[in-house]
Amino acid sequence: xxxxxxxxxxxxxxxxxxxxxxxxxxxxxxxxxxxxxxxxxxxxxxxxxxxxxxxxxxxxxxxxxxxxxxxxxxxxxxxxxxxxxxxxxxxxxxxxxxxxxxxxxxxxxxxxxxxxxxxxxxxxxxxxxxxxxxxxxxxxxxxxxxxxxxxxxxxxxxxxxx
Amino acid sequence: xxxxxxxxxxxxxxxxxxxxxxxxxxxxxxxxxxxxxxxxxxxxxxxxxxxxxxxxxxxxxxxxxxxxxxxxxxxxxxxxxxxxxxxxxxxxxxxxxxxxxxxxxxxxxxxxxxxxxxxxxxxxxxxxxxxxxxxxxxxxxxxxxxxxxxxxxxxxxxxxxxxxxxxxxxxxxxxxxxxxxxxxxxxxxxxxxxxxxxxxxxxxxxxxxxxxxxxxxxxxxxxxxxxxxxxxxxxxxxxxxxxxxxxxxxxxxxxxxxxxxxxxxxxxxxxxxxxxxxxxxxxxxxxxxxxxxxxxxxxxxxxxxxxxxxxxxxxxxxxxxxxxxxxxxxxxxxxxxxxxxxxxxxxxxxxxxxxxxxxxxxxxxxxxxxxxxxx
Numbered sequence: 001x002x003x004x005x006x007x008x009x010x011x012x013x014x015x016x017x018x019x020x021x022x023x024x025x026x027x028x029x030x031x032x033x034x035x036x037x038x039x040x041x042x043x044x045x046x047x048x049x050x051x052x053x054x055x056x057x058x059x060x061x062x063x064x065x066x067x068x069x070x071x072x073x074x075x076x077x078x079x080x081x082x083x084x085x086x087x088x089x090x091x092x093x094x095x096x097x098x099x100x101x102x103x104x105x106x107x108x109x110x111x112x113x114x115x116x117x118x119x120x121x122x123x124x125x126x127x128x129x130x131x132x133x134x135x136x137x138x139x140x141x142x143x144x145x146x147x148x149x150x151x152x153x154x155x156x157x158x159x160x161x162x
Numbered sequence: 163x164x165x166x167x168x169x170x171x172x173x174x175x176x177x178x179x180x181x182x183x184x185x186x187x188x189x190x191x192x193x194x195x196x197x198x199x200x201x202x203x204x205x206x207x208x209x210x211x212x213x214x215x216x217x218x219x220x221x222x223x224x225x226x227x228x229x230x231x232x233x234x235x236x237x238x239x240x241x242x243x244x245x246x247x248x249x250x251x252x253x254x255x256x257x258x259x260x261x262x263x264x265x266x267x268x269x270x271x272x273x274x275x276x277x278x279x280x281x282x283x284x285x286x287x288x289x290x291x292x293x294x295x296x297x298x299x300x301x302x303x304x305x306x307x308x309x310x311x312x313x314x315x316x317x318x319x320x321x322x323x324x325x326x327x328x329x330x331x332x333x334x335x336x337x338x339x340x341x342x343x344x345x346x347x348x349x350x351x352x353x354x355x356x357x358x359x360x361x362x363x364x365x366x367x368x369x370x371x372x373x374x375x376x377x378x379x380x381x382x383x384x385x386x387x388x389x390x391x392x393x394x395x396x397x398x399x400x401x402x403x404x405x406x407x408x409x410x411x412x413x414x415x416x417x418x419x420x421x422x423x424x425x426x427x428x429x430x431x432x433x434x435x436x437x438x439x440x441x442x443x444x445x446x447x448x449x450x451x452x453x454x455x456x457x458x459x460x461x462x463x464x465x466x467x468x469x470x471x472x473x474x475x476x477x478x479x480x481x482x483x484x485x486x487x488x489x490x491x492x493x494x495x496x497x498x499x500x501x502x503x504x505x506x507x508x509x510x511x512x513x514x515x516x517x518x519x520x521x522x523x524x525x526x527x528x529x530x531x532x533x534x535x536x537x
Contacts, residue, residue, distance in 0.1 A: 003190050015184035022179050029258045029272040032185035040188050104174035123168060124175040154167045 006046075009055055010039055016125070017063050023120045024067040034070060038062035060125075060135050064117060071113075107157035115150035122147055186271065186320055231309060234390020236328045240366040241292035247496050249319045250503065250537035251287050251296040254529055259287065259298050261319045264503070264512065264537070267524030270319030275300045276311050276327050286360050287536035290367035291497040296536065297328070297370065299358045307331060307355040310370060310385075329385040331356045332394050334376040340429060341379035341396025353377060361536075362404035362412075365497060369425065371412050373401045382414060382432070384425045393429040401432075405449035405499065415449050420472075439472055451499040456515065458493050458504050465490045467504055467513060481518050482506065494535045503535055510535070 014035055021031030038059050045052065052058040108116055114136070121132045129143045136143070165173075249270065253259040259273040259282075275282065279300035288297040294315050299308050311325035337356045353376065360373040370385040380397045382404065399416040407413050411422050419434035438455075447457040447470065455470040467482040481502075490505035495515075502513050503523070510525035525535075 006190060007187060010187050011184070014187075015182065018185055019179035019182045022182055023175055028182060029260075029274075031182075032272060033274065036185055036188045040190075043188075043190060100170065101174045101177055104170050105178065119171060120175065123171040124179075151167050154171070158167060158170070 006039070006043055009042075009059075013056060013059060014039070017059060020060075020120060020125060021063050021067050023124055024064065024117060025071060027070075030070055031067075034063055034066040035059075038066060057131070057134055060121075061137070064121075064135055068113070103158060104154075107154050110157050111150055111153055114146055115153065118143060118146045119150050119154070181268075183269075183271070183320075186323065189323060231327045231330055232390075233329070233385075233392065234388070236312065236326045236387070238328070238368045238387035240368050241290055241295055243291035243365055243498055244293035247289075247293040247498075247501065247537050249293055249315065250494075250525075250535045251289060251298065252525075252530075252533045252535050253282070253285065253287060253298070254533045258282065259285075259296070261296070261315055261321060262525065263319060264523050264525070267526070267530075271315065271321045273298070273313050273321050274324045276309075276325055278302055279309060279311065279327070281306065286358050286372075287534055288361035288363045288370075289497045289536045290363050291365035292367065293497070293537065295363075295367045297361055297363055298325070298536075299331075299361065300325075300327075305353075307333075308358040310358070310361065310372070312367075312387075328387050329370050329372070329392070331358050331372060331374055332381075332383050332392075334379075337374060337376045337381050337383075337394060337396070338379045340394050340431070341376075341381045342398045342431060343378045356381075356383070359400075360404060362406060363497065364406045364410070369406075371404050371406075371425075373404060375400060382412070382423070384412070384429075386425070393425070395423060395429045395432050397432040403447060403449040403455070405451050405453075405495075407451050407453075413449050413451070413453055415447070415455070420449075420453065436472065439470070448493065448495045448502070450495060450515070456493065456495055456502050458490060460486065460490050462489075463487075465506065467493075467502065467506075469515060479518075481513055481515070482511075482520060488531065492531075492534060494537060496537050503537060505531060 017035045017038065018031045021034050022028050025031055041062055042055060042058055108119070117136060118132055121127045121135060127135065129140045132143045133140045248264055249261050250264055251259045251273070252262050258275065261270040261273065262268065263270055279302055281301045281303055285299040289295065295312065296315070297310055297312050300311050301308050308331040309327050310329040312328045313325035314322045316322055334353050334356050356374040356376045358372045359375055362371045368386070368388050370387055372383045374381050374383045380400045381395050382397065382401055383392065383394045385392050399419065401414050401416055403415045405413045407422065411424050413422050414420065414432060415438060418438055419436070420438055421433055421435045423432065447455040449455055455472070457468050457470060459466045459468065463485060465484050465486045466480060469479040469481060471478055484506050486507045488508040490507065493502055493504035495502050500515055502515060503510055504513065508526060508531055510523045510530055512521045512523060513519070
């Protein structure tokens with residue numbers, strides 16, 4: 001794979017993947033590193049075995065798996081329970097919006113890891129059931145039921161806070 | 163808000179990550195082709211190395227045989243001072259340092275430590291006068307040797323790749339060999355390595371000085387980053403602050419005394435050349451290149467930013483006074499010694515040490531209050 005093609009792929013997808021990883025780990029530094037490693041992994045794989053069917057899907061799966069491993073390895077799950085996620089110097093100073101966001105993330109912390117993953121892949125990346133299933137290595141039926149259950153649980157949690 | 167969960171999720175996801183930037187592009191050339199035919203030999207070599215490392219670790223203690231640092235291996239090209247500093251390195255707790263924009267408070271990038279060096283609790287920070295070269299201390303484990311890493315940023319403030327190791331703290335034994343040892347101080351768990359209590363980088367980023375301390379001794383460790391030459395000066399007291407003078411000498415100060423050393427001379431024990439006034443600051447001040455000191459004095463309800471001259475013919479200068487409801491406790495002098503970044507009622511504020519002009523920054527909030535800065 002040419003360096004130019006790899007670079008173009010990086011510029012097209014890296015930021016979105018970091019944002020996805022941030023939503024899963026709540027750790028921006030870690031997310032940057034995981035995404036860079038995912039791209040290096042793609043580079044390595046491409047050179048050894050040729051291109052994957054979809055480089056984008058390959059990267060997505062790498063990042064989600066890396067987030068899981070990192071959360072286990074570095075035990076940042078405790079940190080993920082803190083509804084930080086407010087970028088420094090953000091212009092979004094609207095108190096209502098901030099409170100709304102904090103409520104949603106507090107509710108997300110009450111979900112299982114897989115429920116959180118499917119919600120991020122569905123409602124941040126706008127992936128359909130099939131793409132989510134491919135990313136997580138589960139069946140479409142599992143995705144569908146996990147999304148439904150996660151939304152119901154989220155609604156209960158948000159309702160309980162309201 | 164009464165919208166459905168899906169909409170709330172989308173809105174929260176979008177807003178929470180809107181400020182996230184793309185990471186720096188990896189160094190694609192980092193990957194080297196693997197030689198399949200060499201695998202058995204490589205496995206054997208790795209196994210032999212592991213056995214050797216385990217043996218050494220068991221015999222000498224695992225934290226002793228840890229670094230693969232080569233003094234002088236990292237290049238050090240003199241840098242030019244920036245017209246005015248716009249970035250600062252910020253560190254919160256034990257997290258990785260970030261480069262922040264002083265004017266907007268925006269994070270320009272996160273600094274990645276050298277591979278394997280993730281332990282950064284209580285690390286020290288420093289900046290060169292170009293405002294693009296930053297230094298910080300790292301180690302592999304809580305019992306490991308403190309190393310100094312350097313990172314360059316581009317004009318956008320984004321770090322250019324992973325930080326590299328440029329210097330290391332002396333061993334406790336090397337420090338005690340040059341310092342007057344307080345024999346009354348003993349410990350049941352002696353440390354192998356000296357701690358690094360502070361860093362100071364020459365304005366051109368080619369020389370580095372560390373305030374170091376062991377369980378029974380203190381001193382200053384000097385590094386010429388172009389040659390890898392190093393020397394350690396011992397001290398009978400803990401050194402509180404360092405600054406590079408315009409003539410290239412290194413100024414030092416403890417809570418009560420101050421002096422000057424020439425890094426070109428053979429190392430010895432520090433000799434004080436003056437006694438400091440205002441001992442109530444207990445060493446909590448920053449030295450300036452002209453030997454004056456900057457200090458923030460706070461009470462539960464007020465704060466004062468002062469420039470202490472220690473000269474009978476020149477009075478101390480009060481640069482700012484304010485009423486405060488928070489504990490304003492951290493401040494940092496710019497690498498060129500012309501400005502100070504201090505907390506004023508919880509908001510990081512810039513003060514020009516010559517004119518006294520003050521400019522509030524966007525670095526506010528509890529996170530910034532508990533962070534350390536170098537710039």
